[in-house]
Amino acid sequence: MVEFSNGRIHFKVFRNKTLGSDYISELIKSEVESNNLYSKPTVLGLATGGSPKKVYEKLITYHITEGLSFKNVITFNLDEYYPIDSKNENSYHYYMIENLFKHIDINLANIFIPNGMLDRNDIPAHCKDFEDKIEEFGGIDLQLLGVGSNGHIGFNEPGSELSSKTRLVQLDHRTRLDTSERFGGLSNTPKYAVTMGINTILKAKKIVCMAWGASKASAISQLFSKKITGECPITFLKKHPKVELVLDEKAASLINPEFFKKESLFNK
Ligand code: F6R
16 A cells, blocks of 8 residues: 555555455444444445445444444435435435445434435425534534546536535536446436535545546546646545545556655555
C-alpha cells in the first residue's frame, strides 16, 4: 500500500480492490466497535453499486465470525433510483437488503434509504424528513462513497451545487449508460434518482471514498487539479477536513508520477 496527501485529502493506494475493501471494512468495524463499547450509536452513510460489495461482504464476515454487532448502528443510504419499486432487484433498497442488512443484526427501524416509490409531489417533504432524520441522530459519523466515471458522488451529477441537499435529480446520460446493462438496456434505465446533496455529504464527520478500476482514473485525477467545480462533483471533497480516498492501482493510474515522487511516498 502506498499513502500520501494532496491538500486536505489523504490517499491510500492498494494493489487491488480486495485489499482496499479489507482496509475500509476494518475502519468501519473499529468505528462500530469503539462506539459499541460505550453503548453509543454509530451513524453510517452508505453507498451501493459495485464498489462497496466487498466491504459489505467483509462486514458480514466480521458479524458472523467475530460477533460484530450492528444493533447500535443507524444507516442512511446516499440514493435511490426514481421511480423504482423497492422490491425491484435493481433498486438500492433490494441491493442493501441482499448485500448487507439481511445478514447482520441491524434493527430495521434504523435503516433509512431515500424512497423511490413516492408521488412526485411528496418528494420534497420526504427529502426534508431525510435531512432532519440525519440531524436527529447527531449527523453521519462515517460516510462511505463511491464515484461515478463522470465524477459524481451519490447521484450528484456534473452541474451539482455545493449547497445542494437531498432532492430529486435527473441522471446524467453517462451514468445511465454505465448502469444500463443491469436494467436490460438504456430505455429501461431510470432517468431520475433521489440523492443526498453535496451539502448533506460534506456535513458527515468523516468521509471515505473508494474507487476501483481504470474507468474511475479520470475522475480521480481531477482531485489533483486546483479547481473545485460542480462539473466534477468529487472535487467538492477537497472542502472537507477529513476525507480519505481509497484506490486500487488502476484508479490511481492517471495520478501524475511526479506527484508521487514529490510527496516522497513510502511503500509498506
Ligand atoms: C451509489 C452511488 C453512486 C456510486 C457510483 C459508482 O449509491 O451513490 O455514486 O457509488 O455510481 O458506482 P459503482 O460502484 O457501481 O461503480
